[in-house]
Amino acid sequence: MEMHEIRYFLAMCEALNFRRAAVRCNISQPALTKGIQKLEEKLGGQLFRRERNLTHLTDFGRLIRPYLEEIQSRTSAAQSAAHDFLYLDKAPLNIGIMVSIGPLRFTRFLSEFQRDNPGIELWLHEGTLEELSEKLMSGAIDLAIMGLPQPLGGRFDAMHLYAERYVAVFARGHRYEGSNQIPFSDLVTEPYIDRLSCEARALVLKQWELHETELVCTHRSHRDDWVQGLVLAGFGMAVMPEFSISAMGLKSRVLAEPELSRNVSLVSVAGRRFSPSTAKFVKDVKGFRWTPPPGP
Structure with a gap:
């Protein structure tokens, strides 16, 4: 069935008059009558009893009406959603x-x-x-x-x-406050807080192996807010991207030998x-x- 046929049928359900329903649909009365007849043929039953001054729904028409109302409602909702999507509204x-x-x-x-x-x-x-x-x-x-x-x-x-550099992060008062940069050869001697969510974690941890130094890891966490809190509390240092630092009071210095960035x-x-x-x-x-x- 066609959407315009459903629209003609529902207009007739409201008007119960072919002339008024045709005006509501902005078409001629013969076109509306033809559309409803086609819908009746497709559904296999009479939808309206056509009496001179008392056109009304048949039992079959009353049965079909809520289904066609739902189709029209869902179609309107789909059209509205499509418009909003394409024109950046909701x-x-x-x-x-x-x-x-x-x-x-x-x-x-x-x-x-x-x-x-x-x-x-x-x-x-x-x-x-x-x-x-x-x-x-x-x-x-x-x-x-x-x-x-x-x-x-x-x-x-x-x-x-x-681009974003990785930096060493430490608490206020650490000996690194007077340095401009921190070579990994020195950083690997410090207690370390391991950022488990770091995409460069393997590259960072590799430095302990390259410098043949045992990793002293005081804590491990997936959450950067916890890592920064642990650093502030003096549990150790961490390596993190320079623009990821959010905790007040943390200090940082650029890493060197090698530099790391992303x-x-x-x-x-x-x-x-x-x-x-x-x-x-x-x-x-x-x-x-x-x-x-x-x-x-």
Whole structure:
């Protein structure tokens, strides 16, 4: 059956008059009559009793009416949802953010994006590199903000946002406060707090092996807020990206010999077509100034 035939039938249910129903549907009366006749043929029964001054629904018509009302309601809802999606009104957008990425730089962008695109409903999903990669491939998220110590591979496209150094983090009063940088040869002698969620963890821990020094690990945690709290409490040092530091009172210095860094990138599945909300997010990411201007 055709949607216009359903519309004609429901208009007749309200008007119970072919002329008034035709006016309501903005068509001629013969066209409305023909449409209802076709619907009756397809359904296999008479929908209306056509009496001179008393047209009314048959029992069959009353049985069918709620089903066709539901079809029209669902069709209208689908059309409304499609319009909202395409024209960025209540359009969903799911963004993954690696747990090791601090909020300070990214929230600057989000503030501008939400101000300029109030119709986009943004959902943020935290995860590790492996978890976000799986969610990208399955379609559970549209894009992901990832810190990449090395390229992801051919399944993904990565748009570079900014570079970020790894730094040694320590409490106020530590002997490193007077240093400009900290070589790994010295850092490996310090008690260490292990960041289990760090995507460069293997590269960091490798330094103890290379310097033939036993790792003295006082604590391990998946959560950066706990790691920073433990460092503040004096349990040891940690290595983390410079823009991920959020706890007041922490001190940090650049690592050296070797230096470690990562590229923070916007990652998508290679070749996958963007939805309108995803395309707008990518466009705004490209136009955003990720590196703030130098201070006066």
